[in-house]
Amino acid sequence: MRWPSGTRRNQDESAGSSLEDLRQREARELERRGGPTGTRRDQEAARRDQEGVRREHEALRRDQEAAAHAWLAPAYQDPWQAAPPSSSSPSPSPSPSPSPPPPPEHAPPADLAAAWEPIVVDRATAEFEPRPPGVPVRRHIPDTVFDGWSSDSFTVRSASVRGYAHRYNGAPRQDHVTVFFQRRGNREELLFAVADGVSNARHGELGAAAAAEAAIEALQQFLLSGRPLDWAAVADAAVRHMASVTRRHLQVxxxxxxxxxxxxxxxxxxxxxxxxxDRARVIMTRVGDSGAWVLDGAHYRPVFGAEGTPEAAVVSSGVTALPQIPDPMPFAAFDLLPHQVLLVGTDGFGDPLGDGTGQIGQLFAWHLAAPPPPRGLAHLLDFSRETFDDDRTLLAVWPRRARREAP
Structure with a gap:
C-alpha cells in the first residue's frame, strides 16, 4: 500500500525503530533474569508507560484548544448567553450557601414597617395600600410632606398628609402649607399660610397652593413696606393668583x-x-373653617371663635372659601409665651381634636411638649382613627428663649 505522504511512513519507521530497541532491551533483560516471564511483565509496563504519555499529550492538546476557544469566544458569542463548558473543564461543584452579612454597627429595628405603622387611636381605619394620586393638571402632589428647622427665635415643624379617603380613591392631597422666614433689622419674623382645597372643587389642590403662595408674598410686601396691614388686600392677592392659574393651567x-x-x-x-x-407676637386671619390653637400644657385655646379670650382680639366669620372674601375680614393678635406652642391646622386635624380633651388632644399635647423630629410630626399626624379620613395639615411654632450673650 502506498501512503499519500511520507509523514505516516516516517512515523512507522520511527515506531519500528523504537520497537526494535524495545525488543533488544527485553532480550537483554531476559538474559539477565533467566526466563520469558520477566520479559512479558516488562513489556506490559512499557506499554502502560507509553499509554500514559499518550494521554498526557492528548490532554495538553485539548487544554490548548480550550484556551484558544476561550480567548476568541467573547468576540463572537452573545454576551448574555452563558458559554458552554469545555471538554477539559471539570464538572462545576455546587456553590456554598452565602453567609449573611454582619449587622451594621447601628442596626435599624428588626421590623421597620412595624416601627412606622400609623398610631391607632380608639378604632383604626381599615388597612389598604394607597392608590397613586391622579392629578391630570400641572404637577404631581406628594402623599406626605414635612419640614422643620430652628432659628434664634423659633423652632418650626410642619407636615401635611393625604387623608385615608383620598388614598383609597386615588385623589390628590388638597391641603397646602407654606412657611417663610425673614429678618427685618434685629427682629426675626415667620410668615405662614395653611390652605385646604374645598372637596367639591374640581382642582382644589391647585387652588390651595395658589392661594397660600400668593398670600405669603402679599403679606411679606406689606411688612417690608411698613404700610398698615390690610388683610382684605392680602386675600384679594390670593384670589387674583387663583384667577391666573385658572386661565393659564385650566384654559379658562x-x-x-x-x-x-x-x-x-x-x-x-x-x-x-x-x-x-421675652415672647413672640402673633397676627393672623382666615377665610373658611381651618383652625388655630395655643397649646399651653395640656390645654388647647382656640384662636378663632373664642370670644372673650384675654390674649386675643377676634372677629369671627362664617364658613366660607376663596374666591369669596368676608367683610370684615376676621383677625387675631396675641402674645405667644416661651412655654406655649402655636398650632395652625386644617379641619382634618381640627375635627378629631375637638376641644382637646379627648384622646387626640392628649396624644398631641404629650408629643408636642417639645419639638419632635420633622418626620415625627408627619408620623403623628398620620394617626389612624375610624371615620376621620380627611387630609391633615399642621404647623407648630415654639418660641425659643432669647440666647444670653457670652460674658
Missing amino acids: PAPSAAQISELLATTLTIGAVGALP
Whole structure:
C-alpha cells in the first residue's frame, strides 16, 4: 500500500525503530533474569508507560484548544448567553450557601414597617395600600410632606398628609402649607399660610397652593413696606393668583368668580409671628373653617371663635372659601409665651381634636411638649382613627428663649 505522504511512513519507521530497541532491551533483560516471564511483565509496563504519555499529550492538546476557544469566544458569542463548558473543564461543584452579612454597627429595628405603622387611636381605619394620586393638571402632589428647622427665635415643624379617603380613591392631597422666614433689622419674623382645597372643587389642590403662595408674598410686601396691614388686600392677592392659574393651567380665558369657585375654591389661614425679647407676637386671619390653637400644657385655646379670650382680639366669620372674601375680614393678635406652642391646622386635624380633651388632644399635647423630629410630626399626624379620613395639615411654632450673650 502506498501512503499519500511520507509523514505516516516516517512515523512507522520511527515506531519500528523504537520497537526494535524495545525488543533488544527485553532480550537483554531476559538474559539477565533467566526466563520469558520477566520479559512479558516488562513489556506490559512499557506499554502502560507509553499509554500514559499518550494521554498526557492528548490532554495538553485539548487544554490548548480550550484556551484558544476561550480567548476568541467573547468576540463572537452573545454576551448574555452563558458559554458552554469545555471538554477539559471539570464538572462545576455546587456553590456554598452565602453567609449573611454582619449587622451594621447601628442596626435599624428588626421590623421597620412595624416601627412606622400609623398610631391607632380608639378604632383604626381599615388597612389598604394607597392608590397613586391622579392629578391630570400641572404637577404631581406628594402623599406626605414635612419640614422643620430652628432659628434664634423659633423652632418650626410642619407636615401635611393625604387623608385615608383620598388614598383609597386615588385623589390628590388638597391641603397646602407654606412657611417663610425673614429678618427685618434685629427682629426675626415667620410668615405662614395653611390652605385646604374645598372637596367639591374640581382642582382644589391647585387652588390651595395658589392661594397660600400668593398670600405669603402679599403679606411679606406689606411688612417690608411698613404700610398698615390690610388683610382684605392680602386675600384679594390670593384670589387674583387663583384667577391666573385658572386661565393659564385650566384654559379658562376670562374666569368669573363662580368658575374660580367651581374649580379652585379653598380655605386659607395666613399670619406672621414676630420675635420679641421675652415672647413672640402673633397676627393672623382666615377665610373658611381651618383652625388655630395655643397649646399651653395640656390645654388647647382656640384662636378663632373664642370670644372673650384675654390674649386675643377676634372677629369671627362664617364658613366660607376663596374666591369669596368676608367683610370684615376676621383677625387675631396675641402674645405667644416661651412655654406655649402655636398650632395652625386644617379641619382634618381640627375635627378629631375637638376641644382637646379627648384622646387626640392628649396624644398631641404629650408629643408636642417639645419639638419632635420633622418626620415625627408627619408620623403623628398620620394617626389612624375610624371615620376621620380627611387630609391633615399642621404647623407648630415654639418660641425659643432669647440666647444670653457670652460674658
